[in-house]
Amino acid sequence: MIQQERLIGEFMELVQVDSETKHEEKIAQVLRMKFTELGLLVQEDDSKEKTGHGAGNLICTLPAKGKGASAPKLMFTCHMDTVLPGNGIKPALGEDGYIRSDGTTILGSDDKAGLAVLLEGLRVLRDEERDHPQIQVVITVGEESGLVGSRAMDPKWLDADLGFALDSNGAIGGIAVAAPSQQKIFITFSGRSAHAGVNPEDGVSAITVASRAVSKMNLGRIDRETTANIGSFYGGTAGSTNIVCDKVVLEAEARSLDSDKLNRQVESMRTACEAAAAEMGATCEFRSHLLYPSFKFSDDAPIVGLTKRALARVGAVAKTFHSGGGSDANVFNGHGVPTVNLSVGYEDIHTTKERIKAEDIVKLAEVFLALIEEAVQTGSAD
Structure with missing residues (x-):
């Protein structure tokens, strides 16, 4: 007892x-x-x-x-x-x-x-x-x-x-x-730095590229079994507003009870990132791995x-x-x-x-x- x-x-x-x-x-x-x-x-x-x-x-x-x-x-x-x-x-x-x-x-x-x-x-x-x-x-x-x-x-x-x-x-x-299973995602956008006041046209802002990529993503509640989220977005140097930011790193995740849905969600996020980088003359490194099933x-x-x-x-x-x-x-x-x-x-x-x-x-x-x-x-x- x-x-x-x-x-x-x-x-x-x-x-x-x-x-x-x-x-x-x-x-x-x-x-x-x-x-x-x-x-x-x-x-x-x-x-x-x-x-x-x-x-x-x-x-x-x-x-x-x-x-x-x-x-x-x-x-x-x-x-x-x-x-x-x-x-x-x-x-x-x-x-x-x-x-x-x-x-x-x-x-x-x-x-x-x-x-x-x-x-x-x-x-x-x-x-x-x-x-x-x-x-x-x-x-x-x-x-x-x-x-x-x-x-x-x-x-x-x-x-x-x-x-x-x-x-x-x-x-x-x-x-x-x-x-759900979870995919952990790490995304790095690389642009090109330049002086923001003298020759900004020579730079490619990684912040702008990353923002455009995120705007193309379907995030939050995708369906009854699937979610996705951008957890952090960071780049640049505090106080350095005179430099076109050339690097931004995003940490994200996607979850789903269905492995096919999870894979499709991750690929759609990858596609959004690669498309935004290509449009603006930047590069993108997209890494993901399964944390648990x-x-x-x-x-x-x-x-x-x-x-x-x-x-x-x-x-x-x-x-x-x-x-x-x-x-x-x-x-x-x-x-x-x-x-x-x-x-x-x-x-x-x-x-x-x-x-x-x-x-x-x-x-x-x-x-x-x-x-x-x-x-x-x-x-x-x-």
């Missing part, structure tokens, strides 16, 4: 361990100790060398027990890093049932609520000697830095039939069954059905939705482990107003145990 006081106390403990993204060394040590004490084999991959972050990803494995030996192997994933400002967090439980920081930092429920839930759920499995399938807990670094930890992880570490990320916004019961499950997919049944066990209302952002679930789906992202209940994340209801952390722990029970029952039925 979930012990609320113990669970909330552990959550409070975890958020007070500084772990801003790129500086995960302290929290990694704490988590290694906690999961080892619960009987899991804890291993750290070599992603630290690739990412430059404070630790590698932790892969924690608990062998199956009893009837769980015939059940599908389950993976649960959370990330150990937080956004800034995340050092010196002082959490407090208010009379309204919400846990908040003191307002000078974030709270860190994204994603330490998920970590606390996994620890409590595993503790219940151990103390009550419940049957369970093999459980793999993957705790990533650098999720807040663009999923760098999961993207640097070798797929060989994964050993699961179904996966659950505990890392989505929304009320408990939410199931993110789809999320998309995923999309129908409501009758086995993983969705199992999740809905588990939610029903604890009286939570299941609601499937399509997310507009990426998560580690995207990466693990790309590696062949069907993974959905479950709502944790946190609110106003990535701000100093972040908060989460204590009762939602408890409810999510109940969901974790219900997922285990459903998996065991599924294995027994098979």
Whole structure:
């Protein structure tokens, strides 16, 4: 049975361990100790060398027990890093049932609520000697830095039939069954400098070229599954208005649930850039790469059905939705482990107003145990 006081106390403990993204060394040590004490084999991959972050990803494995030996192997994933400002967090439980920081930092429920839930759920499995399938807990670094930890992880570490990320916004019961892939785009326009007052006609303004290219692009909401955005536009030298700017750099992105649509959007942006450069006698370098793949499950997919049944066990209302952002679930789906992202209940994340209801952390722990029970029952039925 979930012990609320113990669970909330552990959550409070975890958020007070500084772990801003790129500086995960302290929290990694704490988590290694906690999961080892619960009987899991804890291993750290070599992603630290690739990412430059404070630790590698932790892969924690608990062998199956009893009837769980015939059940599908389950993976649960959370990330150990937080956004800034995340050092010196002082959490407090208010009379309204919400846990908040003191307002000078974030709270860190994204994603330490998920970590606390996994620890409590595993503790219940151990103390009550419940049957369970093999459980793999993957705790990533650098999720807040663009999923760098999961993207640097070798797929060989994964050993699961179904996966659950505990890392989505929304009320408990939410199931993110789809999320878009993202292409990161870097564009450099090179024109020709000249004196803006003496001989401007001899110059080619990269700012003008880039502006014309952007004006030709279809940006924002392209369709129900596709978006695109110019995130930054910079060039020239502050105060140097007497020089025709000869270089401008743009950083952009495109996202879509459909890979063909994503490719068409990126190519249309490339075409707009190359056309503008050709028209004005400039050059353009257009580079793009896929950050992570998309995923999309129908409501009758086995993983969705199992999740809905588990939610029903604890009286939570299941609601499937399509997310507009990426998560580690995207990466693990790309590696062949069907993974959905479950709502944790946190609110106003990535701000100093972040908060989460204590009762939602408890409810999510109940969901974790219900997922285990459903998996065991599924294995027994098979």
